Amino acid sequence: MKQDLDALMEKHNLDGLLVIGAATHNPMMHYFTGDVHMGDGALIKPRGAAPTLFYNPMERDEAARTGQHTRNLIDYNLPALTKEHGGDAVKAQAARYAKMLADSGLEKGRVALFGKVEFGAPFAIFNALAALAPQYELVGQAGRTLLAEAMETKDEAEAERLRRMGRITAEVVGRVKAYLQSHKAKGGVLRKKDGAPVTVGDVKTLINASALELGVENPHGTIFAIGRDAGVPHSTGNPDDALELGKTIVFDIFLQEPGGGYHSDFTRTWCLGYAPPDAQKLYDEVRHVFDDLMGGLEANAPFNLLQERTCDLFEAQGHATIRQDPAVQEGYVHSVGHGLGLNIHEQPFSRDASVTLRPGVVVTIEPGLYYPSKGMGVRIEDTVYVRPNGDMEVLADFPHDLVIPIEEA
């Protein structure tokens, strides 16, 4: 949580952190600014002190809205610094960061770097800063970084934003189900009144219109993949595909607050009209594992035990798993869950042996089986918030049924 930042900086042996880039679609910056329209900037936080947000003069109003202590970048006179460094823009920017760090109250020490940016220039600038100002040790953390670890547990305000995204997502999924059921089938295909097939593209249009109406964004797109595409976990589905009855449809929806805020993540597998025996069997196998995992969730349990349990159960059912072969393409081919927040995938990851389902985490539970060669795939996913008292709260409540009943025309 954000309130743990100083303690975590001590744990990570860091004296400061520096985040660069926009406030929109830049999770580490949004974590500090909230939803403001800031195209570029920098935030510096020394351990034990409040952050300073540096903004460009045209964005002073947006910067003020963040409630952070702010400074105007114009006061650092980059043109003068560029002259001073013989026209070298990289060195000038490095020199500016040195001044900004000092002005933020960070005189020296280990500083972790963050920000989702075009990284070529920062690669040069921060290497130049390391040469220019050796009192700073610039740290690029990989894996479970300082901010990733802070963001891993959510405070009540964050949980409430994630809850709201869950409710909106369930609403959108309900609209999609109602839309599908408002059509009738003929010749094994869901059809519009004029006889044209209902397509994957039609469903995606409805999803985007619903998201817009409900005030959320869909920047990563939606997976609505039928038949063989359902058997390829990250295939998003072909917009022109007609919705055939009796084929598995993997419907994985992940919406986001406008401007790059908190996410939802939710998957159901549907068969329109009926489920052929092999699709029903595949679903039952995944559902068995899903119910087993959800029923066994315990606060503070190691997350990777769920991945082990999933592999145990799928292997007992006779499926190949990623545990047996990291390159597996049919069977259980991915990991069972990940954290969810400002990033669609964030800490904790179920593949990581060191993390637990600590109170405050928000994680997905998403076992699945994939057989593109048989033209099918099944995934079921809920997102769970581990409350401060250890209770499990599902964030988007929706039935898990496979078959969506459809009338014949």
Added chain:
Amino acid sequence: MKQDLDALMEKHNLDGLLVIGAATHNPMMHYFTGDVHMGDGALIKPRGAAPTLFYNPMERDEAARTGQHTRNLIDYNLPALTKEHGGDAVKAQAARYAKMLADSGLEKGRVALFGKVEFGAPFAIFNALAALAPQYELVGQAGRTLLAEAMETKDEAEAERLRRMGRITAEVVGRVKAYLQSHKAKGGVLRKKDGAPVTVGDVKTLINASALELGVENPHGTIFAIGRDAGVPHSTGNPDDALELGKTIVFDIFLQEPGGGYHSDFTRTWCLGYAPPDAQKLYDEVRHVFDDLMGGLEANAPFNLLQERTCDLFEAQGHATIRQDPAVQEGYVHSVGHGLGLNIHEQPFSRDASVTLRPGVVVTIEPGLYYPSKGMGVRIEDTVYVRPNGDMEVLADFPHDLVIPIEEA
């Protein structure tokens, strides 16, 4: 242009380029992949040879859609590399990049780094690669980088995508104008049938719904700022603001192809119903400069001459300019234009003395005057494509008029 890449790599003294990150909302990667749903990956291009796209196994179908030569990252066995490097994930990833570079046909030399990513880990990984594989010199370019310079001029396929975005943007602007004129004014405020004011938020909802219907995205939001907000160039406008007659409204719209493709960029300033004399005067002054600039556009002319001309004309009108004072907040406070493409702001920039309006560039021309203290601002912006023959083509055709006539209730 993409076809100039090898020549530009020679000019930049580069033997290769490396782009990392997703294919969505990552301009440098999108430039090579087009619109595919690839969450992570890497692309390596040696000078004089075709690129190789490295993908994660779950995204093999999306990678195949790019038409690039592809390789599966699973074949690089990161877990084994991690063991080999004593559990150090950063060194393991550096070692993987060394193999990937060699497998792409790049044995040594200067390699420029690109990609919009969370940059802490790459900062560490590419510094580790520099230590591990000194046959590579890793270059973080700033300013007019190799790819920025390639992207600066558009080929015909890119121009056509930008043209289409211009047409869609003019269509959306037309819908906004029609929507405003479908309401009547009472008490100096545009009102709905029930008497409630039409708000900035209502207009933004219409814009987003229109964008969705027309198959484009609005990931950066829209500026629709009235009164004082119109006087702050990057203020996006307050959704709750009622649309009052006789106030300047700066309407700056920048849409994007889905998934992070090409943009539009377009601004008009409107007064609903009538223009008070001081707003009309401010508009006339900006319009005079805008018409002067647009009438004087010449292929291959230095872009910064337009900025000089803009300052000359505004100063002659008695306004303060950013040329006189970089911190100016009232008057002419920004630069007159920038390139437009996969980035909303890209090369060439009118502040840069070294760039010209070469055939193939797509640039904005956007003079403006800002007086927040007087509660007003005016900006007029068109986007211009300099055709291969040097002709100027405006990409979104729409009248420049200030006053939008409104009926009284």
